[in-house]
Amino acid sequence: xxxxxxxxxxxxxxxxxxxxxxxxxxxxxxxxxxxxxxxxxxxxxxxxxxxxxxxxxxxxxxxxxxxxxxxxxxxxxxxxxxxxxxxxxxxxxxxxxxxxxxxxxxxxxxxxxxxxxxxxxxxxxxxxxxxxxxxxxxxxxxxxxxxxxxxxxxxxxxxxxxxxxxxxxxxxxxxxxxxxxxxxxxxxxxxxxxxxxxxxxxxxxxxxxxxxxxxxxxxxxxxxxxxxxxxxxxxxxxxxxxxxxxxxxxxxxxxxxxxxxxxxxxxxxxxxxxxxxxxxxxxxxxxxxxxxxxxxxxxxxxxxxxxxxxxxxxxxxxxxxxxxxxxxxxxxxxxxxxxxxxxxxxxxxxxxxxxxxxxxxxxxxxxxxxxxxxxxxxxxxxxxxxxxxxxxxxxxxxxxxxxxxxxxxxxxxxxxxxxxxxxxxxxxx
Amino acid sequence: xxxxxxxxxxxxxxxxxxxxxxxxxxxxxxxxxxxxxxxxxxxxxxxxxxxxxxxxxxxxxxxxxxxxxxxxxxxxxxxxxxxxxxxxxxxxxxxxxxxxxxxxxxxxxxxxxxxxxxxxxxxxxxxxxxxxxxxxxxxxxxxxxxxxxxxxxxxxxxxxxxxxxxxxxxxxxxxxxxxxxxxxxxxxxxxxxxxxxxxxxxxxxxxxxxxxxxxxxxxxxxxxxxxxxxxxxxxxxxxxxxxxxxxxxxxxxxxxxxxxxxxxxxxxxxxxxxxxxxxxxxxxxxxxxxxxxxxxxxxxxxxxxxxxxxxxxxxxxxxxxxxxxxxxxxxxxxxxxxxxxxxxxxxxxxxxxxxxxxxxxxxxxxxxxxxxxxxxxxxxxxxxxxxxxxxxxxxxxxxxxxxxxxxxxxxxxxxxxxxxxxxxxxxxx
Numbered sequence: 001x002x003x004x005x006x007x008x009x010x011x012x013x014x015x016x017x018x019x020x021x022x023x024x025x026x027x028x029x030x031x032x033x034x035x036x037x038x039x040x041x042x043x044x045x046x047x048x049x050x051x052x053x054x055x056x057x058x059x060x061x062x063x064x065x066x067x068x069x070x071x072x073x074x075x076x077x078x079x080x081x082x083x084x085x086x087x088x089x090x091x092x093x094x095x096x097x098x099x100x101x102x103x104x105x106x107x108x109x110x111x112x113x114x115x116x117x118x119x120x121x122x123x124x125x126x127x128x129x130x131x132x133x134x135x136x137x138x139x140x141x142x143x144x145x146x147x148x149x150x151x152x153x154x155x156x157x158x159x160x161x162x163x164x165x166x167x168x169x170x171x172x173x174x175x176x177x178x179x180x181x182x183x184x185x186x187x188x189x190x191x192x193x194x195x196x197x198x199x200x201x202x203x204x205x206x207x208x209x210x211x212x213x214x215x216x217x218x219x220x221x222x223x224x225x226x227x228x229x230x231x232x233x234x235x236x237x238x239x240x241x242x243x244x245x246x247x248x249x250x251x252x253x254x255x256x257x258x259x260x261x262x263x264x265x266x267x268x269x270x271x272x273x274x275x276x277x278x279x280x281x282x283x284x285x286x287x288x289x290x291x292x293x294x295x296x297x298x299x300x301x302x303x304x305x306x307x308x309x310x311x312x313x314x315x316x317x318x319x320x321x322x323x324x325x326x327x328x329x330x331x332x333x334x335x336x337x338x339x340x341x342x343x344x345x346x347x348x349x350x351x352x353x354x355x356x357x358x359x360x361x362x363x364x365x366x367x368x369x370x371x372x373x374x375x376x377x378x379x380x381x382x383x384x385x386x387x388x389x390x391x392x393x394x395x396x397x398x399x400x401x402x403x404x405x406x407x408x409x410x411x412x413x414x415x416x417x418x419x420x421x422x423x424x425x426x427x428x429x
Numbered sequence: 430x431x432x433x434x435x436x437x438x439x440x441x442x443x444x445x446x447x448x449x450x451x452x453x454x455x456x457x458x459x460x461x462x463x464x465x466x467x468x469x470x471x472x473x474x475x476x477x478x479x480x481x482x483x484x485x486x487x488x489x490x491x492x493x494x495x496x497x498x499x500x501x502x503x504x505x506x507x508x509x510x511x512x513x514x515x516x517x518x519x520x521x522x523x524x525x526x527x528x529x530x531x532x533x534x535x536x537x538x539x540x541x542x543x544x545x546x547x548x549x550x551x552x553x554x555x556x557x558x559x560x561x562x563x564x565x566x567x568x569x570x571x572x573x574x575x576x577x578x579x580x581x582x583x584x585x586x587x588x589x590x591x592x593x594x595x596x597x598x599x600x601x602x603x604x605x606x607x608x609x610x611x612x613x614x615x616x617x618x619x620x621x622x623x624x625x626x627x628x629x630x631x632x633x634x635x636x637x638x639x640x641x642x643x644x645x646x647x648x649x650x651x652x653x654x655x656x657x658x659x660x661x662x663x664x665x666x667x668x669x670x671x672x673x674x675x676x677x678x679x680x681x682x683x684x685x686x687x688x689x690x691x692x693x694x695x696x697x698x699x700x701x702x703x704x705x706x707x708x709x710x711x712x713x714x715x716x717x718x719x720x721x722x723x724x725x726x727x728x729x730x731x732x733x734x735x736x737x738x739x740x741x742x743x744x745x746x747x748x749x750x751x752x753x754x755x756x757x758x759x760x761x762x763x764x765x766x767x768x769x770x771x772x773x774x775x776x777x778x779x780x781x782x783x784x785x786x787x788x789x790x791x792x793x794x795x796x797x798x799x800x801x802x803x804x805x806x807x808x809x810x811x812x813x814x815x816x817x818x819x820x821x822x823x824x825x826x827x828x829x830x831x832x833x834x835x836x837x838x839x840x841x842x843x844x845x846x847x848x849x850x851x852x853x854x855x856x857x858x
Contacts, residue, residue, distance in 0.1 A: 016717060020574055028573035029641075030759055126571065132718045134567040141746075142555065142563040142739035144457035145449055212458075271724065274703055288445060288731025289561045293724040295700065302717025310571035317570075317760040322751030330459055331746040 003316045004037035006064035006095075008086060009076035010048060010057075013100055013127070014039075016305030017076065018050045021312075030313045030320075038064045065090040072315055074308060075099040084108050091115045091123070098311040100127035100304055106201035106217045109208065113334040120328055122318070124311035129155060129202040130280045132303030133296035134310070139209045139284065141331045146286030148210045150250035152429075155202040157278035157298040158186045158193035159225050159245040163233075163263075164276040167242060170230050185278055195224035196245065196261040203247035206282065207259050210249060213340035215259060221345045223262040232355065232424050235385055235395050239353075241265035242273050243426065256341040258348050265353050265397075265428040272429075346404025351380070351428035354398075354410070357391040357420040364418045368396060371416070375409035377401045391420050397428060432745045433466040435493035435524075437515060438505035439477060439486075442529055442556070443468075445734030446505065447479045450741075459742045459749075467493045494519040501744055503737060504528040513537050520544045520552070527740040529556035529733055535630035535646045538637065542763040549757055551747070553740035558584060558631040559709045561732030562725035563739070568638045568713065570760045575715030577639045579679035581858075584631040586707035586727040587615045587622035588654050588674040592662075592692075593705040596671060599659050614707055624653035625690040628676040635711065636678035636688050642769035644688055650774045652691040661784065661853050664814060664824050668782075670694035671702050672855065685770040687777050694782050694826075694857040701858075775833025780809065780857035783827075783839070786820040786849040793847045797825060800845070804838035806830045820849050826857060 005021075007014055018039070024031040039052060040061040058064065065073055065086050073090035075097060077083045083104050090097050092115065099105065105112065105125050116123045126136045130153070139151075154160050158180060165176045177194065180186035192198045200222045204215040225245050236243050246264040251257060266273045271293050275281040280298025285291050297303035318329065358364045365382055372379055378399040385393050398406065413419055434450075436443055447468070453460040468481060469490040487493065494502055494515050502519035504526060506512045512533050519526050521544065528534065534541065534554050545552045555565045559582070568580075583589050587609060594605045606623070609615035621627045629651045633644040654674050665672050675693040680686060695702045700722050704710040709727025714720050726732035747758065787793045794811055801808055807828040814822050827835065842848055 020717065026576040028760075031574060133721055134563075134571040137570060138563040138567060141566060141743055142736070145460060145738040145742060146735055147455040286735075288449070289735040290726045290729070290732055292562050292726075294721070295724065296721030297719045300719070303719055306575050306715075306718040307571070309574040313574060314570055314760060317758040318750075321747075321756045321758040323755070326752070327750045329746040329750040331457075331743060 001320055002033050002035050003071045003319065004035050004069050005072045005074055005312060006038045006040065006067060006070040007036060007074045007076065008040045008061055008064060009078070010039055010041045011076065012301035013304045013308065014076040015049050016301035017074065017308045020305055020309045022050065028313060030316055031309070034312060034316060037070055038067060040064045061086055062089065065095065066093060070095060071319070072096045072098060072312060074312065075101055076308065077101070080104055080107065087112060087123070088115055091119055091121055094119050094121060096121045096315045097123045098308055098315070099123065099125050100308055102128040102198070102201040102205060106204040110214055117328070117333065117335065122315055122328065122332055124314060124332070125205070126311050127304045127307035129205055130282055130294065130296065131298040131300060132306045133280060133282065133294045133298065134307070135206070135282050135294050136209060138294070139206065143284055143286060143289065143292070146289045148251070148284065148286045150248065150285045151206050151210045151282065152272065153203060153206065153247045153280070153282040154244055154272055154275050155247050155280050155282065155298065156193055156199045156245060157280060158190065160275065160280070161185045161278045162194070163225060163228065163243055163245065166228070166230060167233050170234065172230055173226065173228060194226060196222040199245060199247040199261045203249050203259055203261060207249035207257060207340070208336060210284070211251065211257055211340060212336055213257065213338060214336050215340055219342045221260040225263050227424060228263050232426060235355065236265050236353065238385070239383070239395070239397065240268050241428070242268060244272060246272070246429070252343045254343065254347070256343045258343045260348065262427050265426055267429065270429060346402065346407065348403045349400045350403060351400055352398045352406055353426045353428050354396050354422060355424045356394045356396070356422055357388060358394060359418045359420065360387070360390070360392040361418050364392070365394065367416055367418060368394070368413060371413045372398070372409045375405040377406050377409045430749055431462050431464050432500045432748065433464050433498050434501045434503055434741060435467045435469065435496060435499040436465055436503045436505065437469045437490055437493060438507070439468055439470045440505065441730035442733045442737065443505040444478050445730035446503065446737045449734055449738045451479065457742060459745055460738070462745060463741060466499055467496060469493045490515055491518065494524065495522060499524060500748070501525045501527060501741060503741065504530055505737065506530070509533055509536065516541055517544055520548055520550055523548050523550060525550045525744045526552045527737055527744070528552065528554050529737055531557040531627070531630040531634060535633040539643055546757070546762065546764065551744055551757065551761055553743060553761070554634070555740050556733045556736035558634055559711055559723065560725065560727040560729060561735045562709060562711065562723045562727065563736070564711050564723050565638060567723070568635065572713055572715060572718065572721070575718045577680070577713065577715045579677065579714045580635050580639045580711065581701065582632060582635065582676045582709070582711040583673055583701055583704050584676050584709050584711065584727060585622055585628045585674060586709060587619065589704065589709070590614045590707045591623070592654060592657065592672055592674065595657070595659060596662050599663065601659055602655065602657060623655060625651040625674065628674060628690045632676035632678050632688055632690060636686060636769070637765060639678060639713070640680065640686055640769060641765055642686065642767060643765050644769055648771045650689040654692050656853060657692050661855060664784065665694050665782065668812070668824070668826065669697055670857070671697060673701060675701070675858070681772045683772065683776070685772045687772045689777065691856050694855055696858065699858060775831065775836065777832045778829045779832060780829055781827045781835055782855045782857050783825050783851060784853045785823045785825070785851055786817060787823060788847045788849065789816070789819070789821040790847050793821070794823065796845055796847065797823070797842060800842045801827070801838045804834040806835050806838045
């Protein structure tokens, strides 16, 4: 049996995907039954690392998704359009789809999966989150028998590299970002990574699978790492924490979901604390399972292609066993109908680290304590860490508090005469 | 659609499995379609944590595997017989099988999978390795598109707990074992765990899946942790290592497989070094993927039941989508026909840590160096660490060497007049 695939895009991941499919020795033998029928690119003249027989490469992307001989369309274009339209057209034509496109799925998952259920095709996306780490299929197929409590991920390699470097060398954000751009770990326009939007796309996808409810991408509270500096990293270190950009989805008491992305002080003994450099990790907590963690390369052509090709052979395996006219396996398809109600930010409970610069006058800590206390913000520790010019530097770590109460207390504290400024506020795991 | 399961065994894992299946709210909705039709136990009179309607529990285990209404037999008896015979009978009757029984699969996998392929049923065993960690399905369905180079696991919770405690408290093996038995982390007869046989069963299963070749269980070189003592743990620590019981399967230059279980000095910065207590982790390395690691609870009723139930719903999902008369999905079945040729121990290349007690006479280190050198054993470091009574204690760490050469050198060294004894030899990752 042979399965024809149409590859859309031949960038880094597309090239690595083709390399795996064209060099199958020593790999799963199902790969021998996969044929790259067409490869859609924007230009036929660019030099390429992989060579195809003449006629395979084409600039006619629509031709690929309309080609009746193609069984599986593999979308590796990235970006929203024409990726979204091509995926929908492939689905309408009864083709299965494999994609690495987190942005399209996070925004148009509803439209795409509704269409896929109608024509009974699979849309698999293992590569969209965590690069080469198998996380989507384990969540769908294995972990869902548990009551999932929380999914916590380091899902953006660029920011994890930057924070690791800042931590290791006491370096400043801007310098490390420049270095990361030079090394190819950060893009020329790094906004999507460092402002947390890439991580938000990914946690939207993970939350949808883990909790069985669709997520409105724009409702996710999202904070990036621009405000993190060497001072806070050093204070965090002294307090027993490292700073990581975490993407978190958890079920809330009020039957809603908390979904958020923000830099976080992570206790050093936590499994996610030792995930460094461009590596990703996703920690899943559920009942009765407890904690499981998946760790690996979150980006890179080869790792991401490993996930893409695994989706391709999963579809091939199903087609081989059951033919083409069956129902979808509910564990691999998406049947969520309704949207999750997300917990408003002010109702989310979390710990906070907050750094104050204040006049060195008696009673400041007392004032802080009173203001926090009046808003039910209970304090875990207060440390006067040092002096910055004439000002005393005080770091407060709270217990778990409602963010709304914390913000109200902070607004009052800002107005205290002794408070010069609040240089940083970071959530604590 | 409803699927009837017959549960064989109602011990810790069986009870937790039933608890998940009987309390489905907040879990994957496929669980609502699973019905526990029969539960086979050895005694109906024992008090049980879960209650079934009358007629569900039975002591007639054969009746369960012969019951035409049962779709999936879930074998959680443990041990070799009657587990093996019941599994084979269920398969012969066309029933799918889910098992947590690593011992049966590691020894009778050949017989069981040959039978399963004949009657076209699935035999899934996610719970057999790594407790609640999804590792079997990711290996089968995702990672196999890579050329797998190595699978390295901490797959026995009991020994990992003992080594962690010994490391943390400088305690001796016998004391920690007694404590572990009191806490229920080690069995009254701890042989299978501490001599490495349980880990050998598990690496046999992982190696078969990762490399697509059957493994003769009795050919696996297996060393337990009885010889590890506080002295070696402390020297390892000083040299930058922790000691872990590793199960390793890797492809060898000579087109054979190295499969082995032994205590190992693991560099502290290695991902497996920080896996402590009863936790398990499996590191998979492949091309082009790089390294991925799976971490979680390797034992315990709830975690193991999570894996068992995930297998049950995977089969239910397939039956729901494709009906009962189709071919097997090659990614979930087992089509290996031949046995791997295992690399003889003497040809395996590894680093060694070896501790000598010797007379404090000049030239001893020179003699050691000469003996090693004559057998192509290249030395990475020699440290004279201290004195024990009248004797000097010397620790040697070698580079990667052929084990055969190393053993020959050691035999000669033993005969040197200045050498009193060689208290321990441990492999180094």
